[in-house]
Amino acid sequence: MEGAAGVLPETAAVHWRPRADARRLRRRGNLWTLTTVAHVVPFVAAGVVLFLVQPLAVAVSLASFAHAWVIPELYAARGANVVRPRARAGAAAEHTALGLLGDLVGHEARAVHAGTGLVPERGRLGVWLVGEAGALLVCGRRVHCFCVRVDDPNLPSADRIAHLLLALRADEEGFATVANLSFSGARWRLRRRMPRSMRPAMAAAVALDRV
Amino acid sequence: MSRLVRMDRTGHTTLAEWRAEDPEAVEAAVEAFRAELDRGYFAMVSTGEGHAEQVKELPVDADLVILRLPISGG
Numbered sequence: 001m002e003g004a005a006g007v008l009p010e011t012a013a014v015h016w017r018p019r020a021d022a023r024r025l026r027r028r029g030n031l032w033t034l035t036t037v038a039h040v041v042p043f044v045a046a047g048v049v050l051f052l053v054q055p056l057a058v059a060v061s062l063a064s065f066a067h068a069w070v071i072p073e074l075y076a077a078r079g080a081n082v083v084r085p086r087a088r089a090g091a092a093a094e095h096t097a098l099g100l101l102g103d104l105v106g107h108e109a110r111a112v113h114a115g116t117g118l119v120p121e122r123g124r125l126g127v128w129l130v131g132e133a134g135a136l137l138v139c140g141r142r143v144h145c146f147c148v149r150v151d152d153p154n155l156p157s158a159d160r161i162a163h164l165l166l167a168l169r170a171d172e173e174g175f176a177t178v179a180n181l182s183f184s185g186a187r188w189r190l191r192r193r194m195p196r197s198m199r200p201a202m203a204a205a206v207a208l209d210r211v
Numbered sequence: 212m213s214r215l216v217r218m219d220r221t222g223h224t225t226l227a228e229w230r231a232e233d234p235e236a237v238e239a240a241v242e243a244f245r246a247e248l249d250r251g252y253f254a255m256v257s258t259g260e261g262h263a264e265q266v267k268e269l270p271v272d273a274d275l276v277i278l279r280l281p282i283s284g285g
Contacts, residue, residue, distance in 0.1 A: 009253065009265070010281050082285070089220065096222020103275075104257070122261060133285055147285035152220075155280075159218045163279045166255045169263035180284035 008167055008174030020176035022125055025184075029142050032184040036072050043068035072189065079145030079183025080193035082134025085117055089156040097156035104162060108204075116201035119161055120208055123172045127205040130168065132160040135179065136190070138205040143190045146179035213271070215240050217247060217278040226278075231271050244269040244276070252278040 011019070018024060047064035050057050088094060102110050105119055113119045118129040118136075126139035133149040150163040168175045183190065191202050215227040226243040229236035248254060248267070256273045258264045269276065 006264070010283060013283065093220060093222045097218070098222075100216065100218065100223050100277075106260070148282055149285045150280050150282050152280055154220050155218065156220070156222055159222065162218060162277075163282060166263050166277060166279055167282050169257075169261055170255060170265050175282075178282060178284055 006171060008171035008178060010167070010178045011171075011174045014178055017177050020125075020173050025125060025137070025139070025144060025176065028181060029139075029144065029184040032075075036075065036185065039071045040068045043071075072185070073193070075183050076185060076189045076193045079136075079143070079185070079190050080195075082145050082147045082182055083118060083129065083131035083136060083198060084195060086132045086153070086157065086160075089154065093156040094158060097158035097162070101158040101162045101165075104165060112201055112204045113161075116198045116204075117157070118198060118201040119165060120201065120204050121165060121168060122208055123168065125172060125176065127209045128168060129201050129205050130161055130164050132157050134182075135164060135168070135175075136202075136205070137176070138187065138202070138209055140209065141187050142184065143187050143202075144176075144181060145183040145190065146176065147182045148175070148179035213240075213274055213276070215244055215247075215269070215276045215278070217252065218280070223277075229271070237269075237271055240271075241269045247278045252280060254278055 043064045047061040047068070050064065051061040101113070105113070109119050109121070118131050121128045121130055126137045129136040129138065134145065134147045137144040137146065148164060150160050155163070187202065187206070191199055194202065213229050214225055216223045216225050226247065227240035229240045231237065244254065254266050255263045255277045256266055256270055257275070266276070
């Protein structure tokens with residue numbers, strides 16, 4: 001099937017999905033927040049009610065509060081997983097791939113990638129942080145975490161990023177349509193779950209988002 | 212000198228190099244380009260900072276044409 005000009009051809013594989021745009025992303029983000037609230041509130045309420053009814057059951061109340069805290073953290077950890085580093089190819093292949101990726105991005109993005117493994121890229125929907133098997137979209141205080149990858153796990157890390165970057169640049173909304181949303185929530189919550197070495201990339205994205 | 216490169220397990224491989232005024236080199240590049248598209252690769256050219264475009268014919272004037280594999284949701 002031939003796609004429309006400028007549309008990522010991979011969107012044909014997920015033809016049932018509505019094409020992502022800023023309004024749809026906001027709505028999906030709000031749904032994530034609503035879902036989180038729906039998980040947290042019953043546990044908090046149960047903990048409070050239990051304590052009021054039977055103070056001796058304080059251990060059960062505390063367990064209920066712990067559930068309320070852990071569930072959003074687990075969701076955030078799932079989001080952070082999309083940018084965790086994957087297995088490396090051989091050193092020579094990684095070096096060659098890094099050269100090509102370096103040609104595709106500017107000096108600042110190269111520096112962020114060298115330090116964190118993520119490439120910042122400004123788009124119309126927000127600022128992206130592109131990793132090897134996923135991308136984060138920073139929109140103000142909210143981050144959307146997308147799981148998306150090239151269909152060859154043996155490619156060097158920088159090549160995997162370059163694949164995603166080129167697809168993103170060709171059709172940002174198509175890219176967000178093809179990718180699977182694994183988390184959407186507060187920036188601070190996700191940042192805590194990111195590997196420490198990657199956290200400066202979030203700061204770079206926020207700075208870029210404010211420009 | 213224009214280049215056609217394919218991102219692969221070696222990092223990348225240069226499949227063809229050509230100058231627009233060299234018809235033989237262009238023809239060889241076009242053949243290599245079509246062969247890779249037939250193998251399922253997509254051809255991309257940068258169209259300015261932060262922008263890229265998929266092409267289905269070899270843009271002879273482009274400095275760099277990159278072949279990439281399809282992506283999918285993980």
